[in-house]
Amino acid sequence: MVSVGAAHFISTEAEELVDQQERDLIEHCQAGDAEAMGRIVRLYQNQVYNIAFGMLGNAEDAQDITQDVFLLVWEKIGQFKFKSRFSTWLYRVATNMCINEKNRRQRQQTSPTEMDDSQAWTPIDSRTPEKEVLLVEQQEILHAALAQLKHDYRKILILREMENLSYDELAEVLNCSVGRVKSRLHEARLSLRKVLKQKDW
Amino acid sequence: MKHRRIQKLLSAYIDDELTQQEREAIKVHIHTCGECAEVLSELKCNSQRIADLRQTAPPGIWEVVQAQIVSGQRTKDRSRSRHIRRRWIFRPIPAVAGTIVLACLVLGLIYFSPTQNYHDDPIDLYVAIHTDYGMDNFGAQYTDINQPFEITDTEFQEETEVYLDAHFGD
CATH class of the missing domain: 1.20.5 (Single alpha-helices involved in coiled-coils or other helix-helix interfaces)
Incomplete structure (x- = not known):
């Protein structure tokens, strides 16, 4: 099956076919067909995982949240009435869950807890190629910079840069006007630029 | 277009979400404005960096979800x-x-069962058979010893006497 994310680059006819296939899948899910849910998961797991990774900044949490998102989708799929694109509905669920998780953690962090020193510091394996180390470092810096942004800015940046959502789709997910999307995205990019500049990047 | 207005449109320029006219205006401006050109290239670079963070989801996500869905159904x-x-x-x-x-x-x-009572005593059976009274009705009157038992129906009286003679007479 053609990935829905790629649907923007293929003809309208093929897009309609993909839409119809997706609609069938969703209707099967709504009827309780777990097999259809499996196909939905495989279709969207990369997108949801990347949103979660971008929002939370670490792979383990991203994986947990991705699973939780799909579980929630399975529970709530009956509420999806085909009034919007499934992808935008899914992205809204995913970003909201990530923000909830982030808020929950922040609340936990404000309460006095002991430092976690159960895991000893491990030096980076000397056999790892230098380029890879550099890449991992760069990714960590970028994740740290994203974490410093407001939730709204981080959300719009991830949806735009990682998921390649159009301004129309962004407006749908964020539930605002295209004009607002335009200005908020620009503010978000300037904000990230400022943070990265502070990190001498 | 003025410098400040151009700067605000740089993001939309990167995303190709501008009108032809706006796009042309920006192209012209960045040729002459070093600051805008620098911001534009940095924003482009940062966008690419975030895009490069994309990864493939780790394997087994569906398996975990499926197990929970199935166990949920089992519950x-x-x-x-x-x-x-x-x-x-x-x-x-x-x-x-x-x-x-x-x-x-x-x-x-x-x-x-009340039907048993009819057969307990021959007189009960007799009364039950020969009267329109139900057993309960008759019995209530019959068993009330304070009330003198009067039989007004002569035919019934005669028959009773015959019956009593036959069964209990000497």
Whole structure:
């Protein structure tokens, strides 16, 4: 099956076919067909995982949240009435869950807890190629910079840069006007630029 | 277009979400404005960096979700069967007790049935057969010893005498 994310680059006819296939899948899910849910998961797991990774900044949490998102989708799929694109509905669920998780953690962090020193510091394996180390470092810096942004800015940046959502789709997910999307995205990019500049990047 | 207005449009320029006219204006501006050109290239670079963070999801996400979905369904099934078992008819002790109580009721009804009374005493049987009175009616009057028992129906009186002679006479 053609990935829905790629649907923007293929003809309208093929897009309609993909839409119809997706609609069938969703209707099967709504009827309780777990097999259809499996196909939905495989279709969207990369997108949801990347949103979660971008929002939370670490792979383990991203994986947990991705699973939780799909579980929630399975529970709530009956509420999806085909009034919007499934992808935008899914992205809204995913970003909201990530923000909830982030808020929950922040609340936990404000309460006095002991430092976690159960895991000893491990030096980076000397056999790892230098380029890879550099890449991992760069990714960590970028994740740290994203974490410093407001939730709204981080959300719009991830949806735009990682998921390649159009301004129309962004407006749908964020539930605002295209004009607002335009200005908020620009503010978000300037904000990230400022943070990265502070990190001498 | 002025510098400040151009700067605000740089993001939309990167995303190709501008009108032809706006796009042209920006192209012209960045040729002459070093600051805008620098911001534009940095924003482009940062966008690419975030795009490069994209990864493939780790394997096994569906398997975990599926296990939870199935176990969720199993819990539902379990609760449903528990609900069925909770109905008394499917539990052995109440079922046996219920059967015993039911049997006692039925046997008791048969044993203490009012029809038995008609045959206990010949006179009851006689009265029951020969009167329009139900047993209860007649019996109530009959057994009240304080009230003198008067028989107004002569035919009934005669018959009673004949019957009593036949059964209890010397």
